[in-house]
Amino acid sequence: MDTILEVNNLSKQFYKNKKLFTAVNGISFTLQRGECLGIVGESGCGKSTTVKMLTHLLKPDGGDIFLNETDIQKLRGKSLKEFYTEIQMVFQVPQDSFDPRKKIGDSIMESMRNHDIGKKEAQNRLEQLLQQVELPTEIADRYPNQVSGGQCQRAAIARALAVNPKILICDEATSALDVTVQMQIIELLKRLQKEMDLSILLISHDLALVQHLCDRVIVMYQGNIVEQGRTERVINAPENGYTKMLIEAAMLGQ
Template identity: 50%
Template sequence: MSTPPLLSVRDLTMTFPGRGSRSARVRAVDGVSFDIAQGETLGLVGESGCGKSTTGRMIVRLLEPTSGTVTYDGRDISRLSARALKPLRREIQMVFQDPHSSLNPRRTVSRIIADPLLVQGSSAAEARARAAELLELVGLLPEHLDRFPHEFSGGQAQRIGIARALATGPRLVVADEPVSALDVSVQAQIVNLMGRLQRELGLSYLFVAHDLSVVRRVCDRVAVMYLGRIVEIGPKERVYGAPAHPYTRALLSAVPLPDPAAERARERITLLGDPPSPAAPPPGCTFHPRCPKAQALCRTESPPLRRTAAGEAREVACHFPETG
């Protein structure tokens, strides 16, 4: 018998109201479904505005889903009250994109890390001692406890953000673009840190990102989003080695290769135009206005997310997926 997933998301939808009284409602997330196993990292990738960060925020209930379910460890948490959700916040935490804007500039590092523990009932002495342990765990020193966020570099500030997320001993961490605001050299340090923490603490990650090179390094499986929907999901070896959706192929063709000869020789796929507005998505497959393979069926019928072949661990939402 297979082990149930730690997190199961089904048909998750988020609709925002338009800006004017007559404006169309914006469906930022449109029926997203995926699972995350204990100890697994799922990468969620796509262009800016595709809904990946909104999906992450709904999972930790910073945003209330319009519809759909979020099941954590066998329990539906998508409609829990704030009071019922409080104990579960120990187990589900978030790391934000911009480390400095996510840290309170008027609080010391000690208070920033200790606050989640104080909310959960720890004493001030216990919370400070735990904060010192966590700073060492993420590669900083206990002497940094009484400093303020502006005294740290971007990489150090993100380490503090990670320490805060780990304060309550979570099992699942939603990392929303955790390295995109950092220098490339610092990105590698933070990625290595997150990998080490996962191995030592048994963490599961939802890793939201747009940098496909980083995702390939840290993730076990990859889900590709376009205009609020997942268009391809599967093991990273399959998604990167033989992408089945035209959008995935286009994204991967834009990732620079370290070998200049291979970079010059490979096919570069250029998509037509910009992504459509989620307030007025096109009929049929939402990718068809930009797709080089679009046919008449694509303009009228939305493809479901389905396996490309029997026994295939990957699912693709395309009428004419690549095979191989």
């Protein structure tokens, strides 16, 4: 495997109640091509702040992020636009990520049109994408509030894949769905990862889902990486006390 994303000593601080708060504290990790990497930890551990920095939505206070050996912090204009064909995101609440006034098909095609894909090609690609995520083509003519949460999340995945990204970031992408639908979405992601040679970064607090999908896992606590390694090893033989606590809590919740 070769490294597609490299994060070195990444940090971010915010002012909270007039006090400086460290959200991410000098973390380093890599994502390999075709790999699924999980980032787990309770709410407020720094997962979402990390994702915002990886997707160029938040400027780090320190550290480097390299996508295919290119420093993403130096990207501007056309090169930044090209960056978003490489990395795409699927959000927690699918309905909130769509414009409620637009049909689902138009929203999916809009992301293609924004990246200079012609109208006819976008229309053809739309049909292929819906098929890929196991949605009927008539979904394209519906509005986000006219489909189920699971269908809407499949449509969101189709939209993210529309520009053929190399990396898919799923930020708590299944937590708003019921358990059966969650597993269906995870199985879909597994299949797409294989078919498209996708690298997936799965942000979650659900260790069962991470165990099911991820090759490696990173455990975050209070802005720090406290443990990382092969998922099987981390789940079955955790070395850090916080990781042990997370696993025990997950087992009790089953």
